[in-house]
Amino acid sequence: MKRKSMNEYDCFGSTFPLRPVFEKVVSLGWYDGTTSGLAQRSLCQTSVEERAQNGVLRGPVPGSSGDAPRTLCAFRYDIVDWDADQDRRIFVLSPIAVREFERVVDSFGESDSPTWPLWSPKLWQLPSPAKERATVELDRCLARAKCPEYLVASDRRLETLFAAKRITTSARDRLPPVFDGLPVSNDFDYWAECVGLRT
Amino acid sequence: MVGAAAELEVLTRFGEAVESPEKLAQQAALAEANGFPHGVSVMALKDLTKPGSRALRSEVEKFFRVRNTGTNPLHRTIELPKPVTKEIADQFNRLFGRTR
Numbered sequence: 001m002k003r004k005s006m007n008e009y010d011c012f013g014s015t016f017p018l019r020p021v022f023e024k025v026v027s028l029g030w031y032d033g034t035t036s037g038l039a040q041r042s043l044c045q046t047s048v049e050e051r052a053q054n055g056v057l058r059g060p061v062p063g064s065s066g067d068a069p070r071t072l073c074a075f076r077y078d079i080v081d082w083d084a085d086q087d088r089r090i091f092v093l094s095p096i097a098v099r100e101f102e103r104v105v106d107s108f109g110e111s112d113s114p115t116w117p118l119w120s121p122k123l124w125q126l127p128s129p130a131k132e133r134a135t136v137e138l139d140r141c142l143a144r145a146k147c148p149e150y151l152v153a154s155d156r157r158l159e160t161l162f163a164a165k166r167i168t169t170s171a172r173d174r175l176p177p178v179f180d181g182l183p184v185s186n187d188f189d190y191w192a193e194c195v196g197l198r199t
Numbered sequence: 200m201v202g203a204a205a206e207l208e209v210l211t212r213f214g215e216a217v218e219s220p221e222k223l224a225q226q227a228a229l230a231e232a233n234g235f236p237h238g239v240s241v242m243a244l245k246d247l248t249k250p251g252s253r254a255l256r257s258e259v260e261k262f263f264r265v266r267n268t269g270t271n272p273l274h275r276t277i278e279l280p281k282p283v284t285k286e287i288a289d290q291f292n293r294l295f296g297r298t299r
Contacts (some may be wrong), residue, residue, distance in 0.1 A: 013277070029269070029270060029274075029276070030231065030235065030268075030274060031213070031242070032226040032230070033226075033229060084214060084216070085214055086213060097296065102283075120233040120234050123270045124267070124269060155227070156229065181270075186250055
């Protein structure tokens, strides 16, 4: 039987609020908080496999202990909508390869030091050659992202998840082909219902 | 930014309610902690139908420094002094026509 990849499982579980969620967030879009970027999460591999055998992952696990081997997963995230004062933000997550995430971090890191868990690389301040290299790497990574897989509701820093669900086909159909770092609609209630967030 | 383009640039601040000094200070601190100037976000959108409050950049610059920041070429930061007092918040809200 083919072994599933990390991203094929439900890696956010059903217990919320969930914090911390991502060990590393590279914020690429900003509006009084992050609006788009890349994020990496690690899960305890043993728990992942046990839960996968039971057919469901009720994550996370994380934070957890010990020396248990951990599995990484990475996503591109884009804002879909936010509430009236932009405190609660709903994002769509599209899986990317962990090595793509690391390449982007390396290319930005040439001239800027990462500040985890949330890092906003100052791309706009980079000198030209470094900026071009980083932009090429970033565009390549974003283009290779898979189809949107999850909707999550979080705070401004993508630090606390209030809800998360796999995206439905009908919700996915409302997404634009290209994201621009700003909400794609002005219909927070719709997206809140999709992600299971109590408003 | 200089000349006519700066004068005509319209800054959009999302939301419509009056913003408190505390909230503005919180957002400015978050921006600063993430490598931006101590300030809040606005967008120089061409699409003026997006929901939000608007002000001319040239008007805002009479009271606050506006800087082009972030990866999105339309993102701007309006720098706010520390601490963000009630007077500063009132001025900010007036510029964006927020009265309630």
